[in-house]
Amino acid sequence: MLKRIANLPTAVQHSLIYASAIALSKGLALIMVPVSTHFLTPEDYGRLDVLQTLADLLSIVIGMGLAETLFRFAGSADNEIEKRKASANIFGMAICLGTLALILGQLFAGPISRLLPGGIAELDTRLILASLSMVGTILIPLAWLRMSGMAWSYLIGTAGRVALQVAIAVPLLFMGFGVTGVLCATLASAILLCSWLIWKQLKDTGISFEFSRFKTYSIYGGPLIFVGISGFVLGSFDRWILADAVGTAEMAQYALAAKFGLITAVLIQPFDLWWHARRFSCLKEGDGKTRCAKIGSLGVVIAIIAALFIAAAGPTMVRLLTPSTYHESIAFIPWLAALAAVHNMTSTLAFGAMSENTTVRPAMIDGAAAIIALIAYLTLIPIFHAWGAIAATCLALGSRLAATYWVSQRSLKLPYQLRRLLFTGAIGVLCVSLISSAPLSWLVLLQNCGIIVGFIATATAAGLIPIPKKVLNMTAQLLNRS
Known part of the structure; x- marks a missing residue:
């Protein structure tokens, strides 16, 4: 082994x-x-x-x-x-x-x-x-x-x-x-x-x-202290407001779904542990900017794949591990997994901002996102309950992702294939919405596997997932023989 x-x-x-x-x-x-x-x-x-x-x-x-x-x-x-x-x-x-x-x-x-x-x-x-x-x-x-x-x-x-x-x-x-x-x-x-x-x-x-x-x-x-505190607000504060607005029983459904949604981050972590520690040294290598952009784009794709896997597997895990009184949480899992992926994408695409001699700008972006989240939580949670928390977090994390990318590109312009990234991200959102949360059966399993494989094929066709040279050479040989 x-x-x-x-x-x-x-x-x-x-x-x-x-x-x-x-x-x-x-x-x-x-x-x-x-x-x-x-x-x-x-x-x-x-x-x-x-x-x-x-x-x-x-x-x-x-x-x-x-x-x-x-x-x-x-x-x-x-x-x-x-x-x-x-x-x-x-x-x-x-x-x-x-x-x-x-x-x-x-x-x-x-x-x-x-x-x-x-x-x-x-x-x-x-x-x-x-x-x-x-x-x-x-x-x-x-x-x-x-x-x-x-x-x-x-x-x-x-x-x-x-x-x-x-x-x-x-x-x-x-x-x-x-x-x-x-x-x-x-x-x-x-x-x-x-x-x-x-x-x-x-x-x-x-x-x-x-x-x-x-x-x-x-x-x-x-300034990264404020980034961390903002992350705490974006990651946990919604449950405090939700508990106050609707009580602990309904909040428990959302909290359980959030725990399963955050498994997305655990699945992405092996890539992050390797890449975040090596990206600055990679930048100094020959053609470093291009390589950093390619690996960063791959990180975005890995985040979406992880979210799709949790969206597909999470409902079954809840049914197996918890009593039926907690099964209302299943509806929230795909979207909380997607939000965990968006959070991770921001960290990956923030490389340019993190390459400066100060992290004031990332701290300002995260602080602004936390303020947006707080206002949206206080406005939407009393009306829409858990779905209001999800919508508020989506608004805050989406704004944070867009601002982080823009600031990072101004600090260090990397040759991302932005249109392909946006197209692949849109396909990822569509796939999350199509993932079935129904009780596990062969039909549900085939449907969800097909959606995940379809997304991977789309990302590969867009050039965001690199194909090893050995595979390319083998494919060329097979085509020549035929």
């Missing part, structure tokens, strides 16, 4: 390894669902969710766009020495931010725990904040592994952390430590992974504290 993978093109090899890392991490995390729900009361599970939401928000601030900063400055370095120097300094910046986050987090853990809903214990707040302080210190070495093509090490790091977390959390839950046990497992696994990654990073690049560089990196990475 490993020999077969080694014979594949490097891009395919790394994408498969990243896909394995994601699959292992998600599979191991899935083990915790029945265990944690068995040992935690609903109130405890709710407290754990509150702390996780806090972690999601604060990780955006502490992370400070450091991974993208690494890709921008180390990836576009003129030589290997400068590449390693940039990486060493960004790693030093991550250490400084982590130390500051640890000190401030422990100082203000008491007030923060009292502000959180659900009666969160101060000890639990301290544990989650301590884990969060290592976000940047973990993020930078993992990004360096991706950028350096060390996909196997990345797999060991990401899947290994989840495995450690599960291995520690399960016995602690059995011993009755509850939420505190889960958080202790999170902290312990973070410390172990952080120690290993620090050792690897010091070995590869070392660490530097050239504070004159920190200003440049902050100008680039700082």
Whole structure:
């Protein structure tokens, strides 16, 4: 098996390894669902969710766009020495931010725990904040592994952390430590992974504290905090308004559909993990702009294919995994999968804007999109409920995609085949609307497979999916023989 993978093109090899890392991490995390729900009361599970939401928000601030900063400055370095120097300094910046986050987090853990809903214990707040302080210190070495093509090490790091977390959390839950046990497992696994990654990073690049560089990196990475917060608004805030407008029962249908729709992003992630780490270095190669445009266009097609797959498979997954009271969510899945694809396309086509020395313009675009979403949520959700949330998100993400493409092309003009991309995107929307959500049967399966294959054929005919030279040569030989 490993020999077969080694014979594949490097891009395919790394994408498969990243896909394995994601699959292992998600599979191991899935083990915790029945265990944690068995040992935690609903109130405890709710407290754990509150702390996780806090972690999601604060990780955006502490992370400070450091991974993208690494890709921008180390990836576009003129030589290997400068590449390693940039990486060493960004790693030093991550250490400084982590130390500051640890000190401030422990100082203000008491007030923060009292502000959180659900009666969160101060000890639990301290544990989650301590884990969060290592976000940047973990993020930078993992990004360096991706950028350096060390996909196997990345797999060991990401899947290994989840495995450690599960291995520690399960016995602690059995011993009755509850939420505190889960958080202790999170902290312990973070410390172990952080120690290993620090050792690897010091070995590869070392660490530097050239504070004159920190200003440049902050100008680039700082605005990405607002990008992350805007993403949080576009990704989660609609459920808060929906719960207030229609109650938690109807909101639960939408929330479940959103979870399945977001699997689209998981399917696209192997490509993103490979491409986002290498696009700046690819730009510096011969004919780099053309190659970047082709790979970016392929990323758009992959996003649409992932959305079509979830639109087809999601309804069956809901029917198999949930009771019939949740089956109303099926109607929302295709469109939420499509919106997840649009969100990903924006990240792919934002390369030009991300190639500048600052990320102010992407932050402004995302901030504007978040404002549009908030106004549309408040206007449409009370009237159209879940469909209003979908329409509002579509308006915000569509505007964001168009603005991002326009700004990116002004910053770095890449030779995208725009008409073909627009045509293929329109066909993708049509295919999503044609996907059947009916109970699984041979007819439904054939219909949905036919739609997906038809889209792939259309994208290939449009020249957006590259055909390997071996296939072309074999086809030419067969035609010559006939």
